[in-house]
Amino acid sequence: MSDNPRFDTHRESIVGRADVEDTPELIEYYAELERLKTGALWTVANKIEPWEPKSSSVPVLWKYTDLREHVLRSVNLVTPEKAGRRVIYLNNPGRQDVSAAVGWLYSGLQVMHPGEAASAHAHSSSALRFIMEGSGAYTIVDGHKMTLGANDFVITPNGTWHEHGVEAEGQTCIWQDGLDIPLVNALEAGFYAVHPDLAQKIIAPVDDSAGIWGAAGIRPSFVKWDKPYSPLFKYSWAETYEALQRYADKVAADPFDCHIMQYTNPATGGHVMSTIGASMQRLLPGFRGKAHQHTGSFVYQVAKGCGYSIIDGQRFDWQERDIFCVPSWAIHEHVNASATEDACLFSFNDLPTIEALGLYRLKPLLENDGYQQISQ
Amino acid sequence: MSDNPRFDTHRESIVGRADVEDTPELIEYYAELERLKTGALWTVANKIEPWEPKSSSVPVLWKYTDLREHVLRSVNLVTPEKAGRRVIYLNNPGRQDVSAAVGWLYSGLQVMHPGEAASAHAHSSSALRFIMEGSGAYTIVDGHKMTLGANDFVITPNGTWHEHGVEAEGQTCIWQDGLDIPLVNALEAGFYAVHPDLAQKIIAPVDDSAGIWGAAGIRPSFVKWDKPYSPLFKYSWAETYEALQRYADKVAADPFDCHIMQYTNPATGGHVMSTIGASMQRLLPGFRGKAHQHTGSFVYQVAKGCGYSIIDGQRFDWQERDIFCVPSWAIHEHVNASATEDACLFSFNDLPTIEALGLYRLKPLLENDGYQQISQ
Amino acid sequence: MSDNPRFDTHRESIVGRADVEDTPELIEYYAELERLKTGALWTVANKIEPWEPKSSSVPVLWKYTDLREHVLRSVNLVTPEKAGRRVIYLNNPGRQDVSAAVGWLYSGLQVMHPGEAASAHAHSSSALRFIMEGSGAYTIVDGHKMTLGANDFVITPNGTWHEHGVEAEGQTCIWQDGLDIPLVNALEAGFYAVHPDLAQKIIAPVDDSAGIWGAAGIRPSFVKWDKPYSPLFKYSWAETYEALQRYADKVAADPFDCHIMQYTNPATGGHVMSTIGASMQRLLPGFRGKAHQHTGSFVYQVAKGCGYSIIDGQRFDWQERDIFCVPSWAIHEHVNASATEDACLFSFNDLPTIEALGLYRLKPLLENDGYQQISQ
Amino acid sequence: MSDNPRFDTHRESIVGRADVEDTPELIEYYAELERLKTGALWTVANKIEPWEPKSSSVPVLWKYTDLREHVLRSVNLVTPEKAGRRVIYLNNPGRQDVSAAVGWLYSGLQVMHPGEAASAHAHSSSALRFIMEGSGAYTIVDGHKMTLGANDFVITPNGTWHEHGVEAEGQTCIWQDGLDIPLVNALEAGFYAVHPDLAQKIIAPVDDSAGIWGAAGIRPSFVKWDKPYSPLFKYSWAETYEALQRYADKVAADPFDCHIMQYTNPATGGHVMSTIGASMQRLLPGFRGKAHQHTGSFVYQVAKGCGYSIIDGQRFDWQERDIFCVPSWAIHEHVNASATEDACLFSFNDLPTIEALGLYRLKPLLENDGYQQISQ
Structure with missing residues (x-):
């Protein structure tokens, strides 16, 4: 003052x-x-x-090659018992006050060794994981255990008991955790509870949700589901990638996002959770997207391939496992740098929140044939 | 009088x-x-x-071996031009006044030779087809062409332009048509129109709906759908059967229906159409279901295997491609006669209507450990 | 044959x-x-x-002056104990097989003397009453008692316990009962139960639903309601008539229906019940409506004034308390015969059913400036 | 650092x-x-x-007697042309960074002299007004003009053109403006536009929405409404107060809130807007509410009477036109200080947001028979 x-x-x-x-x-x-x-x-x-909106977040690219060693090093620096979880979180320079990667979204890289398991807890925040490397990872949600491999996507929604681990015979795993912690804190609605037994009982066959809810266009006749999140929980990479390929076989590329699909709640056709949505998009070899801007904050993780994105005039070159963010209303365009290989981008976002509140707006860039000038 | x-x-x-x-x-x-x-x-x-309800329909079993020759014979008796469509419809003795197979549901067996095609039309009735034999069949709905093989299921909803045919290089096809014609007539709301060109233009790649809507738990982000029926239209037997197997791997058999799944609208998770629903169920080898009764009328077609059903105390032995009906509130139980092979029953019903109007009720048979006495 | x-x-x-x-x-x-x-x-x-639809119902006008004496005479002919209810039902010549007034709608005139009460029962059919004359009538629905005067409208939905009576100090009452009995029977979903005590206990202050749900644009914050029918149950004539007047003060007359409002479920804004809807419309002095046709069956009761309707070319002159029907897809137009007094028509219909099943269609008459020729 | x-x-x-x-x-x-x-x-x-949540907002009571002179003084200090609007906003000591009254809710007191009018604009924020004093105020929303008196409540939702004024023959008006500006800014989704003509054309009779949507349990049959906010827009004090009295006649007092009703969208039965809800509650003479805490932020304005609220152990004495806030998860109880007069509290809140995101929780105070100790 x-x-x-x-x-x-x-x-x-x-x-x-x-x-x-x-x-x-x-x-x-x-x-x-x-x-x-x-x-x-x-x-x-x-x-x-x-x-119009001017985001307090800045575009950031986090290179996996930079982060990986630090994530692994945390294993030597702190025990799981002391740390709770060994996670390096992404700290957007414009959002350090709320520990957010972008907007009101948290992101962190968690590492777990074979045989390790975190204690079970529940919170008002909704969470997701996207597996980056390793094998033998699993998540247990409300007593249902799911196995996870690279590029698999799993949700642990608001209010569910959940815990993570890596099987003793697996390999060291690193995954991205995405949460709406900053949003829930901002709305002053965050509750946290540690499971009384620190671990859940498994109450169903492993990966049962895939058998119940994991088929296209068909569902069990007598299984009810009225919770506001997806009963499928886990979305495997193999099926997701195949879906994108089949989609691309039938429908021409979108000028902005090539072929983009959003993960859904099969019981409703809507978003997987009330506050966080997630998508996977596939950029055909040589695809050069046009620029647009829209409300909503996005965290991207490169699932396959390499390329670059131009965000508010700044170019970010990415390759597999890199993470970058696009703030709300930032102008952005995505490019696949390879003429022969496709590239896939996983992303999660706050669109369910933005849409529920009636705040979504989108605007294509009209100047320069839809392509940004790169600022120096 | x-x-x-x-x-x-x-x-x-x-x-x-x-x-x-x-x-x-x-x-x-x-x-x-x-x-x-x-x-x-x-x-x-x-x-x-x-x-309580007393249906005017009676349980009937239509043996495919009885019907097939008559269906094929129609080809020699009438031309498609004169007949419109060569179809033998199932005429429940209790519903002859409305030409219904059961309740307010129509069912017919249609035959088509290679190279034949029916003219395009639209009507207020909602329709479905379930392929019984042959190859090269196709359906075109609002300009989208879909190829069909045995046990594939396809819908042509209220208000859509649709037409059927068999490719010149295919084989004679027979399929079951299911419609709500009796219901729509009873509600005095039936309209019919012949396509001005008698045939539609194909406006998209063949089987495009499978590429757009045919993946589990994921959908295109920017494809809108607000019509009251499924944008998937076609449900293939291979995927349906696999879904049932995966379901059975994870969930114990239901005492009445073993493993039963309903076809859904992937955009909503609900029924495929507003008036007609459809399901496929799989009876494990040796499965002997218990009896219950509920409102709603059902037409079953045997997709695989052999067994029998007891309906209001009467036993009906069925095998692949046979059709039978269960009237509203009839007590019924299903049995797989094989100890080694599974059996699959396709069925369609008026549950969307019954549910929308708040008229669904279900009651298990409590006497005799849940099994009916067979009347002589 | x-x-x-x-x-x-x-x-x-x-x-x-x-x-x-x-x-x-x-x-x-x-x-x-x-x-x-x-x-x-x-x-x-x-x-x-x-x-296009051709209804099996015929347009009919039932003059109250014709019916009244017969309704009252029933009191001398049968006891309530023997008759259950003393009701004269309207029997459309085209629907005698299902005892319907029009389409799948039942209508009857019930009479009750002061001090009489019917026994409590419940059924799958949804019902409504519209009071024609008398005082002291009441209805009890699931333990909530409501008082009723002339032109008041009340619902007793599918599954509710309900009973009717007239207070000892009241006057002989006649009302119209409207039900979906024919529809529910046609759908083979009708259940009936007599209350074990033959009468309900009153569990709340008389007319409590009006205090809870009877205000415009405001509702109790902590009262839940998730049943598929209106928690208001009773709609008073005084408020309805005032609403129509206020509506007419602000909005120009519709060419077909002048000013028509539909009774709603205040918890949803939708129809009062899942199968039957109801409306009140007000024809300004001298109003001469244009003709249109639409799907859905309608029973009208004249709540106020006199005029005539032309239905499929036939003129029907009506006055207060007369009842007439308009079959599905019949061309119809309404005329207020008075140049100085308004006229009000109550009607109930199967639009919730027709709309839920996607079967609504409407077509204005284009010939002759929108007016029918009267057939001789 | x-x-x-x-x-x-x-x-x-x-x-x-x-x-x-x-x-x-x-x-x-x-x-x-x-x-x-x-x-x-x-x-x-x-x-x-x-x-559990710990709000950054603090409970505050703003006495109208303190604020009124400053609000009026603004008229002499700035012109409407220079100020845009002459408004004193409530600035919670814990939320000065976002100019919020509590949580993510903005509140301000606006003054306008007879004959003044603000220019028309539109924004992504949703707004409401609650009239405190004066006469002749009006609001125009998307071409519909509404007249406003003391304790009337009106909404101007996200995306609507709106403008306010006071008729030349009116008296100086002061009202409270409530908005979600802080929330929309936090979500980085705020857009603002000045009307190209600076003023709207009136396209309908004054107060037409009251004639169309302002009746209980009945609505125009052929008026469509699919926007995510209430088509009624204006809720008059006289009708609101009468509704509360009728409610209290039928239903016993709630131990926490006595008789509380929420303003609704008559087309859906839900909240008036997507992000802000509003309620009016009536405390019977002598009512002493018990304490509870819940998520969601609330701004209260005293519409009638006097009393006090205990918020997180601190007592706030209020009288007519005072404003106070209850932060999320603050323990609070309301008391009517009069043994003979009722008291009414208007409040607006972010419950639509909290509920849409699945973040509502409520907990009654169990200690001390449900009453807080007042901290000194």
Whole structure:
């Protein structure tokens, strides 16, 4: 706070906008308002009613080659008992106050050795995992155990008991955890509980949800499901990749996202969880996407191939297992750098939140034939 | 109308029920009411407010070996041009007035030779086909062509342009048509239109709906669908049978239906159409189901194996391609006659209608450990 | 069945329609099919797939002056104990087989003397009452008692315990009962139960639903309601009439229905019950509606004023308390005969059923400036 | 940032929680992570995964007698042209960074003189007004003009063109504006537009929405509405107060909120807008509510009477037109201080958001018979 606070730093000389210059009388008036725990709207109106969104997050690319050694090193530095979970989280320079990777989304890289298991807990946050490397990983959700391999996607929604581990005969696993922790904290609605037994009982055959809910266009007649998240929980890479290929065989590439599919709740056709959605997209060899911008924050992980994305004029070159983010309303375009191999991008986002609240907007870039200029 | 009409044929001596004996004065009164296009409720109340449903349909088994030759013979008897479609429909003895197989459901066996094609039309009735034999069959719905093999299931919903045919290089095909024609007629809401060009233009790659909507737990992000029926249209036997096997691997057999799955609209998780639902169930080797009764009318077609069903105390032995019906509220149980082979039953029904109107009820048979006595 | 049955009575010489002439060979073939409980589709196709609906109901006007004395006379002819309920039902000449007033809708006039009460029962049919005359009537639904006066509307939905009566200090009451009995019977889903105590216990203050759900645009925050019918149950004439007047003050008359409002479930904004909807419309003085036709069956009761309706070219003059019906797809137009007084028409219908099944269609009359010619 | 940053300030020695002590090696490790735009989860885990919510907002009471003169004084200090709107906003000491009254809710007091009108604009934020004093106020939403008096409630939802004014023959008006500006900004989804003509054309009779949607249990049959907010827009105090009285006549007082009703969208029965809900509650004379806590942030305005609320152990005495807030998960209880007069509290909240995201939780206070101890 300076000696001479200014209140007229957001003036705009446009009809319908606030344009009030500080005067001694007004400054005194503002001081009185402050004592009453109030303020004059016209001093902040233009700030809090912007013409369009300007994200506080910045685009970031996290190279897996940079992160991997640090993630593995955590194993030597802290025990699971002391650390709870050995996770390196992604800390967007614009969101350090809320430990977010972008917007209100948290992301972290977790490592687990064969034979290790985390204790079971539940929380109001909704979570997902996307497996980066290793074998023998598993997740248990409300007593249902699921096995996980590279590029498999699994959800552990709001309110479920869940725990993770790696089988003794497996190999060291690293996965990305995605959560809405920042959002749930911001909404002041976060609860946390440790499982009374620290571990769940397995109550069904391993991977039973795949047998019950994992077929296309057909479901058990007498299995009810009314919870607000997907009963399938786990989405395997092999089936996802095949789905994208079959889709591409039938439908022309979208100019912005080539072929993009979103993971769904098979009981409703909607998003997998109430607050976080997830998608996988496939860029054909040589695909160069056009640019657009939309509301919603996105964390991408490269599942296959290599290429680059241009985000608000800045180029980010990515390869398999790299992670990058696209903030809300950032202009972005994706390019597959290979002329022969396809590239796949996994992403998770807050679209279920944005859509439920009626806040989704999309705008294609019209200038320069839809391609951004790269800023130097 | 007899000389002495009786009005007291529905009396019940139970409190809360009508129990009025005819008298000369009442009969004269009834006659006056009739002249005014009215009647006395107590003369019909017990009839129109039964304690529980008593279907006017009777259980019937139609043996494919009986029907096949007659279906094929129709080819020699009538031309497609004159007949419109060469179809032998199933005519339940209790429903001949409405040409229904059971309840308000129509079923017919249609035959088509290689190179033949029916003209395109649209109607308010919703329809489905289940392929019984042959190769090279196809259906075109609103410009999307789908290829069909044995035990494949396809829908042509209310209001869609549709046409069927068999490729010149195919083999004579026979399939079952299922429709809600009797229901739509009963509701006095049936419209029919012949396509102005008698044939549709193909507007997309063959079998494109399978590429767009045919993956489990994932869908295109930017494809909208808000029609009240499934955008998948076609459900292949291979995938259906695999789904049933995977389901059986994870979940114990239901005492009544073993493992039964219903075809769904992947955009909603609900029924494939607004008026007709469809299911496939798999009876494990040696499965002997218990009996129950519920509202809703069902047409079954044997997709695989052999066995029998007991319906209202009557045994019906079935094998592959046979068709039988279970009327509303009929007590029924299904048995797989083989100790080594599984059996699969396709069925379609009016459950979407029954459920939408809040009329579904189910009751297990409690006597005799849940098994019916077979009446002689 | 005549000696020479004809099978070619539905021929149409239009491409895409059946046009097969009987031959000796075909007649023999048809006989064989009949033995197998089947038939040839082309003999019935044009009948069961009509170009547009042709209702089996006929338009009927029931004059209250004709019916009233017969309704009252029933009191002397039968006791409530023997009759169950003393009701004269409306028996459409085209629907006598199902005791319907029109389509699948039942309607009856019930009379009850002061101090009388019917025994409590429940059934799968959904019911409504519209009070015609008298005072002191009441209905009890699931333990909630509601008082009823002239032109009040009340529902007793599928599955609810309900009973009716007239207070000892009231006056003889006559009301119209509307039910979906024919529909529920047709769907073979009708159950009936007499209350074990023959009467319910009152569990809440009289008319409590009006206090809980009877305000516009506001509802109790912590009262849950998830049943598929309106928790308001009763809709009073005074409020309904006022609503129509306020509506007419703000919105121009519809050319077909002047000002028409439908009773709603305040918890959803939808229809009051799953199978039956109800509306009240107000025709301004001198209003002469244009003609249209739509699917759905309607029973009208004149709540106020006098006028006439032209239904499929036939004129029906009505006054207060008269009842008339409009069959599905019948062309109809309504006229207020008074140049100074408004007229109000209550109606109930099967639109919830028709809409849920995707079968609603509407078509305005285009010829003759939208007015029918009256047939002689 | 101090010279020796600490990373172990959130340790908890509970199984399943993070409990890692800083060591020189770890501190060096943390520094490396920071360079990679990452961090170690265990340093923040206990902070970002709290056992239960702890709001950053504090309970505040804003006395109208304090605010009124300052609000009126703004008229002399700034012109509407320069200020846009003359509004004093409520600035919660814990939320000054986002100009919120509580949580993510904005509130401000706006003053307008007779004959003044604000220019029309639209934004992604949803807004409401609750009239505090004056006469002749009006709001225009998408061309529909509505007149407003004291304690009337009106919404101007996300995306609608809206403008406010006071008729020349009216009296100076003050009202509360409630908005979700902080939420929409936090979600980085805020757009703002000034109307090209600065004012809308009136396209319908004044207060037409009340005639169309303002009746209980009945709606126009042929008026469609599919927008995610209420078509009624305006809720008058007279009708609201009458509804609360009728409700109280039929239903016993809730131990926490006496009689509370929420404003609804009559087309759906749900909340009035996607992000903000609103309620009015009536405390009977002498009512002393018990305490509970729940997620969701609330701004209350006293519509009638006087009393006090205890919020997290602190007592706030309120009278008509005072405003106070209850932060998420704060324990609170309301008391009517009068033994003879009722008291009414208007409130608006973020429950639609909290519920859509599955984050609502409620917990009654069990200690001390449900009453809080007041902290000194």
